[in-house]
Amino acid sequence: MRVSSFYLTTPIYYASGEPHIGHAYSTILADVLARYRRRAGEDVLFLTGTDEHGQKIQEAAAAQGLGPLELCDLMAGRFEEAWRTLGISHDRFIRTTEAEHIAVVRAFLERLRENGFIYASEYTGWYSVGQERYFTEKEIGPDRVDPIAGGPVERIREKNWFFRMSLFQDRLIRHIEENPEWIVPRTRRNEVLGFLGQPLEDLSISRPRSRIHWGIPLPWDSDQVTYVWVDALINYVTASGAVDPAASPGERGFGDSPRPSRWPADLHLMGKDIITTHAVYWPTLLMGAGLPLPRKILAHGWWIVGDTKMSKSIGNVVDPLDLIDRFGTDAVRWYLMREMPTGQDASYTPERFLTRYDELRNIFGNLVHRTLSMIRRYRDGVVPHGRTDGLAPETSDAVAGYRRGLEGHRLHDGFAAAMDLARTANGYIETREPWTLARRSDGAEELDDTLATLAHTLATLASLFEPVAPRKARELAHRLGLYDVPGFDELAATDVRGMPVTVGPPLFPRVEP
RNA sequence: GCCGGAGUAGCUCAGUUGGUCAGAGCAGCGGAAUCAUAAUCCGCGUGUCGGGGGUUCAAGUCCCUCCUCCGGCACCA
Numbered sequence: 001m002r003v004s005s006f007y008l009t010t011p012i013y014y015a016s017g018e019p020h021i022g023h024a025y026s027t028i029l030a031d032v033l034a035r036y037r038r039r040a041g042e043d044v045l046f047l048t049g050t051d052e053h054g055q056k057i058q059e060a061a062a063a064q065g066l067g068p069l070e071l072c073d074l075m076a077g078r079f080e081e082a083w084r085t086l087g088i089s090h091d092r093f094i095r096t097t098e099a100e101h102i103a104v105v106r107a108f109l110e111r112l113r114e115n116g117f118i119y120a121s122e123y124t125g126w127y128s129v130g131q132e133r134y135f136t137e138k139e140i141g142p143d144r145v146d147p148i149a150g151g152p153v154e155r156i157r158e159k160n161w162f163f164r165m166s167l168f169q170d171r172l173i174r175h176i177e178e179n180p181e182w183i184v185p186r187t188r189r190n191e192v193l194g195f196l197g198q199p200l201e202d203l204s205i206s207r208p209r210s211r212i213h214w215g216i217p218l219p220w221d222s223d224q225v226t227y228v229w230v231d232a233l234i235n236y237v238t239a240s241g242a243v244d245p246a247a248s249p250g251e252r253g254f255g256d257s258p259r260p261s262r263w264p265a266d267l268h269l270m271g272k273d274i275i276t277t278h279a280v281y282w283p284t285l286l287m288g289a290g291l292p293l294p295r296k297i298l299a300h301g302w303w304i305v306g307d308t309k310m311s312k313s314i315g316n317v318v319d320p321l322d323l324i325d326r327f328g329t330d331a332v333r334w335y336l337m338r339e340m341p342t343g344q345d346a347s348y349t350p351e352r353f354l355t356r357y358d359e360l361r362n363i364f365g366n367l368v369h370r371t372l373s374m375i376r377r378y379r380d381g382v383v384p385h386g387r388t389d390g391l392a393p394e395t396s397d398a399v400a401g402y403r404r405g406l407e408g409h410r411l412h413d414g415f416a417a418a419m420d421l422a423r424t425a426n427g428y429i430e431t432r433e434p435w436t437l438a439r440r441s442d443g444a445e446e447l448d449d450t451l452a453t454l455a456h457t458l459a460t461l462a463s464l465f466e467p468v469a470p471r472k473a474r475e476l477a478h479r480l481g482l483y484d485v486p487g488f489d490e491l492a493a494t495d496v497r498g499m500p501v502t503v504g505p506p507l508f509p510r511v512e513p
Numbered sequence: 514g515c516c517g518g519a520g521u522a523g524c525u526c527a528g529u530u531g532g533u534c535a536g537a538g539c540a541g542c543g544g545a546a547u548c549a550u551a552a553u554c555c556g557c558g559u560g561u562c563g564g565g566g567g568u569u570c571a572a573g574u575c576c577c578u579c580c581u582c583c584g585g586c587a588c589c590a
Contacts, residue, residue, distance in 0.1 A: 012590085013590085014590040015590095016590080053590090054590065057590090123588090134588090135589085136587085136588075136589065138586095138589085139589070187517070187518055187584075187585090188584095188585090190518080190585090191516085191517065191518095191584075191585045191586085193516095194515090194517065194585070194586070195585075198586080198587090200587090201587075201588090203587090203588065205588090227588070229588065230588095232590065272584085272585090274589095274590075275585090276587060277587085280587075281587085281588080341526080345583085345584090346525095347525090351524095351539095352524095352525075352539090355538090358539095359538085359539090361552085362550075362552055362553080363552095363553090365550070365552090366550060367549085367553085368549095369548095369552085370548050370549035370552080373548060373549055374548045374549080377548070378548085413527090416537090416538085419538095426552095426553055426554070427553090427554060429548075429549090430545090430546075430553065430554040430555080431554085433546080433548090434548060435546090435547070438548090505550090506549090506550045507550095509550070510552090
């Protein structure tokens with residue numbers, strides 16, 4: 001049987017600062033989708049990592065009295081630690097300072113140059129002598145002062161190498177128009193198309209080494225280092241194995257000599273703030289290098305607090321670690337996935353968090369607990385050999401809705417469908433009244449059917465909840481006597497009858513305020 | 514300014530191509546039950562579907578207009 005594959009990526013996070021909830025959301029979203037695909041039987045490559053070059057790294061390191069790589073080592077460790085805490089199941093953590101990546105970037109740029117898309121010119125911008133850097137028109141504002149210290153900026157020019165991005169404008173527009181689902185959600189697609197309604201300029205891909213030394217030197221001009229966005233985006237190709245920099249120039253894996261690899265990516269995930277780099281710069285760079293485009297780009301929204309943006313200066317930053325300490329990682333993952341409509345912004349409030357936790361605890365957790373308790377009480381802790389199809393139609397509806405949600409990038413809907421199955425099962429208990437059946441002399445068979453159906457439903461729920469709540473789902477599977485959480489295709493064949501169950505403490509305990 | 518999106522029960526939101534579309538969850542009120550984490554289940558909502566106008570036999574669902582809110586408008590990772 002041919003196993004289909006799925007390659008998905010998060011952005012690589014800039015290593016100048018500590019991981020925060022924005023990084024965590026992107027990464028958890030990717031993790032949930034990766035786990036979902038694995039459970040669906042696909043061969044998944046899930047990539048994340050850190051972006052480690054550029055001026056800000058250089059400055060942040062200097063400010064702390066560290067070398068740039070020292071700082072990056074430190075921060076990469078912080079990210080990896082955070083992802084361990086959050087139960088992230090990435091297959092590879094890439095760093096742009098890795099030798100492999102550096103070689104791929106250089107090969108990629110060389111290929112662009114061989115294809116005739118690179119030229120030297122002058123970059124003109126607003127430079128602050130005090131900050132030793134350029135600022136954008138937007139950053140300096142109408143008063144034209146640097147936004148950090150308020151000092152003067154001046155219009156100066158420097159040599160840069162440019163990529164002929166403008167040549168690919170029409171082709172990119174056509175691709176977006178012919179593939180309505182290429183950029184999701186739709187509103188972001190509209191924005192990109194609006195952006196492309198203006199003439200596209202060429203992209204500056206290098207910076208003078210005299211000004212920024214912490215970067216990848218251009219293969220043909222060692223006085224220039226690669227612009228950090230170009231460097232960073234190429235990580236997706238590096239990890240795919242599509243390019244072999246060690247091969248001879250015509251054999252490296254670009255358009256005319258493809259190599260077996262994971263490229264193109266099936267899904268690039270990112271926050272809406274970096275949609276332009278991923279939906280404009282990146283695809284045109286790929287076109288220039290002769291590589292196929294990623295299959296889908298999904299931009300998600302922001303978490304806001306109350307009605308204000310989460311911001312350190314306002315002091316309303318939510319620390320996920322604090323919530324994790326009290327409620328556990330799976331509960332935090334559940335809240336983030338269930339509460340935010342995928343792609344839109346959402347607002348964090350402690351009340352909503354508690355509501356979502358209570359849903360997990362009361363509907364799902366309590367269903368597990370009461371079912372296992374009844375099996376223990378009425379059948380000596382062994383799932384009886386009754387019929388397991390008491391909720392068959394409801395279950396197949398729920399699974400269908402769940403899969404529609406996860407594959408259609410509506411994770412909140414998908415998980416709502418899973419939770420609805422738990423609601424349905426609670427209703428089934430009320431209807432069947434196992435406690436009454438247990439007292440009736442002629443109720444044994446019906447009680448067997450009821451408990452077997454419920455146990456089988458729990459196995460299904462373990463499978464549906466695994467992507468979002470992996471630890472609790474695994475725990476549930478173990479309590480049902482299963483070695484592991486069943487895959488979706490294994491559900492029909494999963495038979496928990498005859499299994500000794502473990503009641504154990506509540507899956508999602510009551511948390512005192 | 515230009516482009517785009519949104520405004521549906523107290524709250525968060527669903528509502529395909531116009532015709533059981535006026536809904537779900539939470540909160541609130543009432544009830545049932547006792548296997549369970551005082552958890553669960555059932556019942557209860559006359560909401561001008563932002564305002565106004567129009568098309569149509571029929572409009573949250575299409576068109577026009579107004580109001581309010583939000584997002585985007587490139588080298589910032």
